[in-house]
Amino acid sequence: MPEEKKSLNFLEQIIEADIAAGLDKEKLRFRFPPEPNGYLHIGHAASICLNFGLGLTYNAPVNLRFDDTNPAKEEQEYVDAIKYDLQWLGFKWANELYSSDYFQQLYDWAIILIKKGKAYVDSQTSEEIAEQKGTPTEPGVNGPNRDRSVEENLALFEKMKNGEFKEGSHILRAKIDMTSPNMLMRDPIMYRILKKSHHRTGTTWNIYPMYDWTHGESDYIEQISHSLCTLEFKPHRELYDWFLDQIYDPNKLRPKQREFARRNLSYTVMSKRKLLQLVNEGIVKGWDDPRMPTISGLRRRGYTPNAIRKFSEIAGIAKRDNVTDVALLEFCIKDDLNKTAPRVMAVLNPVKLVLTNYPVGKEEWLDAENNPEDETSGSRKVPFSRELYIEKEDFREEANKKFFRLKLGGEVRLKNAYIIKAESVVKDPNGEIVEIHCTYEAASKSGSGTDASLRRVKGTLHWVSIQHAVPAEVRLYDRLFNDEAPDAHKGIDFKDFINADSLRINRNAFVEPSLKEATIGDRFQFQRLGYFNIDSDSTATNLVFNRTVALRDSWAKIEKKVTNAQPKTDTTMTEVLNLAGRYLKSREEEERLSLVASITKLSEKVERQKLIELVESAISNKEYLAYLLLFNSGNLSFEKDEDIVKNVNVFIGKALQMKNSYVRFQAVDFVGNNKAYRADYADLLSVMSREDKNTHIVERLKKF
RNA sequence: UGAUCUGUGAUGUAACGGUUAGCAUACAAGAUUUUGAAUCUUGUUGUAUAGGUUCAACUCCUAUCAGAUCAUCCA
Numbered sequence: 001m002p003e004e005k006k007s008l009n010f011l012e013q014i015i016e017a018d019i020a021a022g023l024d025k026e027k028l029r030f031r032f033p034p035e036p037n038g039y040l041h042i043g044h045a046a047s048i049c050l051n052f053g054l055g056l057t058y059n060a061p062v063n064l065r066f067d068d069t070n071p072a073k074e075e076q077e078y079v080d081a082i083k084y085d086l087q088w089l090g091f092k093w094a095n096e097l098y099s100s101d102y103f104q105q106l107y108d109w110a111i112i113l114i115k116k117g118k119a120y121v122d123s124q125t126s127e128e129i130a131e132q133k134g135t136p137t138e139p140g141v142n143g144p145n146r147d148r149s150v151e152e153n154l155a156l157f158e159k160m161k162n163g164e165f166k167e168g169s170h171i172l173r174a175k176i177d178m179t180s181p182n183m184l185m186r187d188p189i190m191y192r193i194l195k196k197s198h199h200r201t202g203t204t205w206n207i208y209p210m211y212d213w214t215h216g217e218s219d220y221i222e223q224i225s226h227s228l229c230t231l232e233f234k235p236h237r238e239l240y241d242w243f244l245d246q247i248y249d250p251n252k253l254r255p256k257q258r259e260f261a262r263r264n265l266s267y268t269v270m271s272k273r274k275l276l277q278l279v280n281e282g283i284v285k286g287w288d289d290p291r292m293p294t295i296s297g298l299r300r301r302g303y304t305p306n307a308i309r310k311f312s313e314i315a316g317i318a319k320r321d322n323v324t325d326v327a328l329l330e331f332c333i334k335d336d337l338n339k340t341a342p343r344v345m346a347v348l349n350p351v352k353l354v355l356t357n358y359p360v361g362k363e364e365w366l367d368a369e370n371n372p373e374d375e376t377s378g379s380r381k382v383p384f385s386r387e388l389y390i391e392k393e394d395f396r397e398e399a400n401k402k403f404f405r406l407k408l409g410g411e412v413r414l415k416n417a418y419i420i421k422a423e424s425v426v427k428d429p430n431g432e433i434v435e436i437h438c439t440y441e442a443a444s445k446s447g448s449g450t451d452a453s454l455r456r457v458k459g460t461l462h463w464v465s466i467q468h469a470v471p472a473e474v475r476l477y478d479r480l481f482n483d484e485a486p487d488a489h490k491g492i493d494f495k496d497f498i499n500a501d502s503l504r505i506n507r508n509a510f511v512e513p514s515l516k517e518a519t520i521g522d523r524f525q526f527q528r529l530g531y532f533n534i535d536s537d538s539t540a541t542n543l544v545f546n547r548t549v550a551l552r553d554s555w556a557k558i559e560k561k562v563t564n565a566q567p568k569t570d571t572t573m574t575e576v577l578n579l580a581g582r583y584l585k586s587r588e589e590e591e592r593l594s595l596v597a598s599i600t601k602l603s604e605k606v607e608r609q610k611l612i613e614l615v616e617s618a619i620s621n622k623e624y625l626a627y628l629l630l631f632n633s634g635n636l637s638f639e640k641d642e643d644i645v646k647n648v649n650v651f652i653g654k655a656l657q658m659k660n661s662y663v664r665f666q667a668v669d670f671v672g673n674n675k676a677y678r679a680d681y682a683d684l685l686s687v688m689s690r691e692d693k694n695t696h697i698v699e700r701l702k703k704f
Numbered sequence: 705u706g707a708u709c710u711g712u713g714a715u716g717u718a719a720c721g722g723u724u725a726g727c728a729u730a731c732a733a734g735a736u737u738u739u740g741a742a743u744c745u746u747g748u749u750g751u752a753u754a755g756g757u758u759c760a761a762c763u764c765c766u767a768u769c770a771g772a773u774c775a776u777c778c779a
Contacts (some may be wrong), residue, residue, distance in 0.1 A: 007718050007727090035779050070778060126777060133775055137706045140775090171777055181707045192777035213779045234709065235774050259709090261772095266715085267750060272779095282736055312729055316717045319709095325715045328729050338742060373742070404740065413738055446738065453738095460738045528739045555740045584752095584770095659771065694770095 011050070014258060015058070015226060027253050028060035029227045032086075032093070033215070035067045036078035036199075038272035039287040040085045040295045042308065042329070046263040049312035052091040061094030063222055068100050069214050071198040079199070081287075085295040089305045095222075095431040099214050100200045102221055106209050107161070109217065109247050110172060110190060114153045118246055119190060120146060121156040123170045132178070133186050139179035140186045146175065160193055163206035167193045172207075176242060184239050188212055216240040216249065219255035227255050229321065230262040249443070263315060264323045267479040268293045269487050269494055283498060284480070290535075290546050291480045291502050295674060301477065302523050302533030302548030304340075307333040323485050330549050337523060337531045337548070342370045342377065345415065345462040346511040346526040346545075348474055350389035351435045352466065355420065358386040363465075367447055368416040371525075382512050384417050385470040389510050390463050395436055397425060402558060404459035406436070412459040415527060419444040419457055462527045469510035472543040475535065490657040491684060510568045516544065572605045573614070573626075580626035584662060596629060603633035604646040611636065621660040628655060628666035632673065639676065651679060656684055661694040668700050678704070 008016065019025055030051045034040065040048075055062035064086065066074070068074050084363040086093065122129065122145045134140035148156075160170050172191040180186055190213040219227045227240075240257045248254060263272055269278075270293060279283045287294050290301035298308065311332040315324050345368075365381035394405045406412045411421045418440040426435035443452035483489075483497040515524070523533040530550035538544040575632050576599055583595045611630055618624050630636065631648075655667035671677050671685065678685070689701040 009717085013720085033779095037779080067779065073778070129777085130775065135706090136774060168777065181774095183707090185773085189777055194777080208777095210777080215779085231709075233779090235707085253746080261710085263716095314716075316728095318717065320710055320717095322716065325729070328716065331729060334741090343739075354760095372739090385730060403741095415738060417738095419738095456738085462739075524737085525741085528741070551739075551741050553740075558740080661770075 010319065011226070011228060011258060011260060011317065012054070012057075015054070018256075023225065025058065025060075027223070028054075028058045029063070030054050030060060030226060030228070031063040031065050031219065031222060031224050033065045033067045033099075033218075035070070035073075035081050036082060037070075037073040038077065038276060039081055039273075040080060040421065041270055041275065042265060042293045042295070042298065042311075043263045043270045045089065045295065045308050046312050046315070046317065047084065047228070047230070048089060048091060049262070049309055050317055052093075053313075054226075055094075055265050060225075062091075063095045063097050063224070064093035065097045065099065065222070067211070067215065068098055068198070068200065068219075069208050069211060071194060071196040071208065074199055076199045079297065081483065087301060089295065089308060097218075097222065098200055099209075099218050100198060102214070102218055103201060103205055103209070105221065106214060106217060107207075110157070110209075110213075111154070111245060113174065113190075113246055114157060114172075115150055116246070117150060119153070119172055119174050120148050121153050121160070121170050122146075122187075125158075126168065129171075133183065134178070136183060142178050143187075146178075146187070157191075160191070160207050161205070163195065163227045165193055165501060167195055169193065174213075174243070182235055182238050184212070184235055185242070190238060207368075212236060212239050213243060216243050216255065216257070219257075220244060220252070222250070223253050224255045225253060227257045229257060229259055231259045232262075233257070234259045248446060259319070260317050261319050261321055263312075264485070265293055265329065266322075266323050266326050266484045267481050267486075267502075268326070269481070271487070274487060278480075279316065280497075283495070287316075290475070291477050298688060300536065300546065302337075302531060302546055303333050304523075307336040310336065312577070323488075326447060326479070333549055334531065334551075337525065339373050340371075341523045341525045341531055343368075343372075343510055343525045343527050344511060344515060345382065345464055346472070346474075346515075346529065346532070347389045347391055347462065347469075348506055348509045348526075349392045349396065350464075350508065350510055351392045351433060351436065353388045353390050353420075353438060353463070355386050355388070355435050355440045356423070357439045360386055362386065363467075366416050366445075376616050378513050380521045382416060382514065383465045385465045385467055387466040387499055388414070389466055389469060390414075390436075390461050392433075394461050395422070395433070397433075404555075406438075406461065407460065411457045412461055413444075413446075413457050414440075415460050415462050416446050417463070418442070418446075419452070419455065462529075464510050464512050466510075468513045470513055470516055470543060472509045472511045472515070472545055473505045474532070474545045474547065476506060476547045476685075478502045478504075480601075489654065489667070490659075490661065491687065492654065492657050509545075511543065511545075518543075525551075572602055576602050576606070576626045576630065577622055578619050580629060581622045583625060583629075584621055584660070599626070599629045600633040600635065603630045603635040606630055607638045612647050615647050618651060618654075621658065621663055624658055624663045625657050625666060627651070628663065631670050632666060649677070652677065653681065653684070656681060656688065663698060664692070665696065665697050668697055672704055 026218045032048055032051045050230055052062050067081055071458050099618040105391050122143060124143055132141050132143045156170060157172055159165060171189050173187045173189055176185045176187055178186045189210050191207045191209055193206055194208045195206055279287055288296035288300045290297055311329050364384045366384050367379050368378050368382045396403060396407050399407045406422050408422050411419055420438040420440045422436055422438050424437045425433050428434050441452055443450050445453055478501060479499055480502050481497045482499050486494040486497040518534055520534050520536050520538055526532050531548040532545040533548055535544040579595050579599050583592055615627050618627055652667055652670060655663055658664055671681055683691060689698060690697055
């Protein structure tokens with residue numbers, strides 16, 4: 001028996017260790033705690049699959065707990081949407097719970113803390129409080145209300161609760177340590193006055209607990225064994241534990257907070273705030289726009305729950321910052337749909353094809369397999385006739401051997417039908433091809449078993465019969481952003497990277513008649529094109545399809561290679577890029593200097609104009625650094641003239657905000673050496689001189 | 705300037721002191737093909753750097769470098 005050892009992620013290892021240390025397996029319990037202030041996205045899916053996955057592997061309950069402690073931002077609409085998404089993903093929660101269910105318990109505990117002298121009412125303004133809080137590098141100081149008597153605190157807190165004070169006039173704070181290196185421990189706020197109606201408790205409460213006071217205690221009430229959250233909560237753990245210490249009963253299970261890295265996807269953004277902006281500013285059509293990384297967007301786009309779960313599984317979970325390639329997500333959906341989606345024929349850019357030797361008025365209904373990957377899927381009939389549509393791109397009057405499609409005098413098979421030969425074309429006055437005239441070989445009918453039908457021709461095309469074709473609208477989506485990590489550039493608004501071409505609507509498409517029966521949400525493979533589903537905008541008279549994802553297209557790659565062959569790869573530039581790569585890895589000042597010298601030497605061979613064109617497409621640190629080093633080599637001049645201003649300005653602007661400090665340094669150096677550019681970045685540079693963490697950069701800026 | 709955390713190919717992850725650093729994606733080549741898809745086979749790229757501990761280091765220690773997080777009456 002080959003017993004395969006499944007590798008555990010670090011959280012599973014922690015759980016295993018806890019069990020080994022004596023934790024009763026029966027006591028394992030998890031939770032998924034969304035705040036109902038937005039829609040779930042693919043990043044949440046990681047957390048969902050993690051928590052519910054652990055529930056499944058350990059046969060432990062998983063609670064769905066809405067963290068609804070801020071009535072200003074939360075709405076029932078979101079609660080419903082979150083529940084729907086979770087169910088759609090295929091997960092079942094043990095209990096549906098709300099932090100607001102615990103408001104009374106939390107209040108009672110707060111009273112205990114006050115009585116123990118561990119909490120006090122502060123009546124200062126938020127500005128005063130912020131001032132006393134200190135900074136990460138300087139300790140805070142105690143405020144004047146810190147030593148109020150228990151009686152006074154109790155009385156004030158009671159009045160806060162009863163609504164006798166205005167919002168902002170008082171808060172309840174934990175009394176911990178104003179000098180703690182952890183800012184969160186400097187007397188954090190437990191309650192604030194908020195005279196807002198809550199979506200569940202109405203106007204019962206005038207005070208609402210803060211996240212830190214709520215979360216750990218809620219975990220404790222629910223007896224959650226492992227409270228898993230994202231990395232940015234790491235500093236909260238100390239507070240989480242402190243709050244638990246105050247009310248913890250040693251006979252009960254004590255929850256444990258552990259943190260993992262949130263999942264990021266390339267070419268999109270993943271924060272609720274930014275997604276909300278895209279919706280509010282009309283950049284997308286709603287939370288469920290098929291370009292959105294939300295669960296509802298992916299659903300509308302045609303993704304399956306299976307694919308999303310598979311993605312979370314193979315992407316895994318760890319503690320390092322990551323930007324996962326969307327290609328991985330796309331692989332998951334293609335893999336799933338390949339096995340499940342029925343194949344159909346649709347023509348997106350039609351051109352008319354006439355079979356001159358096929359009888360006028362004749363119609364045949366040919367067999368077509370629904371899915372060769374699935375033997376149980378059966379077959380359907382598709383109508384064939386004298387006049388057909390094929391894709392414009394599938395025909396060329398002349399083409400080389402690599403073009404497997406139809407060309408004059410050439411043969412090709414029509415999928416599920418006959419082998420045809422192109423004889424002539426009809427053009428309109430503009431020279432545009434309007435008809436392709438072909439002959440067909442009657443004996444070559446698919447599946448007929450004749451010698452002619454078994455003959456192999458290199459290309460196979462999809463088609464639809466004109467008289468039977470159903471018109472359709474097809475929406476083609478592309479990535480929403482042009483940049484791999486649009487929100488990872490300091491100071492640049494992520495919206496600057498919006499891809500203006502992320503949606504193309506095609507209203508000239510035709511699909512085979514079997515699709516008339518299809519209903520909203522149905523998924524198909526349009527053969528040779530991609531996977532598509534029926535959008536919710538679709539009606540009986542106007543079929544609307546979304547392209548979920550295109551099929552892999554090797555032909556496009558071959559073609560691209562041919563067209564790109566002329567500007568042969570520049571060996572000098574490759575060399576420069578290699579040197580820049582070594583620069584980034586090197587830790588020796590000396591080595592770096594010698595690398596710079598090599599690049600300076602090479603810069604003599606680089607053409608100024610070419611470099612300026614290249615700069616536009618820079619993505620990686622290596623590229624940025626290479627180009628900047630060339631700029632700074634002194635061999636290429638960059639006076640501000642019209643032809644370079646645009647590219648170089650954009651490039652330098654981005655470079656100044658790259659994460660890598662070598663890149664930023666070189667960009668600063670460039671601006672330092674080329675005074676003409678300085679004004680363009682004045683604001684940015686002043687921000688940098690204050691905030692940049694790299695001392696070399698700050699020093700360089702001082703020399704300006 | 706401080707505290708805390710994190711660095712494994714192009715990307716995401718595994719190996720928890722002991723084979724040649726594994727898996728998946730991506731990329732490339734070939735086979736196959738009535739989808740230039742899928743499938744199959746093969747291949748390419750990696751432990752941030754420098755020291756140390758050890759018979760043995762991706763793994764432990766130190767330093768350096770790089771990145772992230774930390775002051776909302778948000779969560």
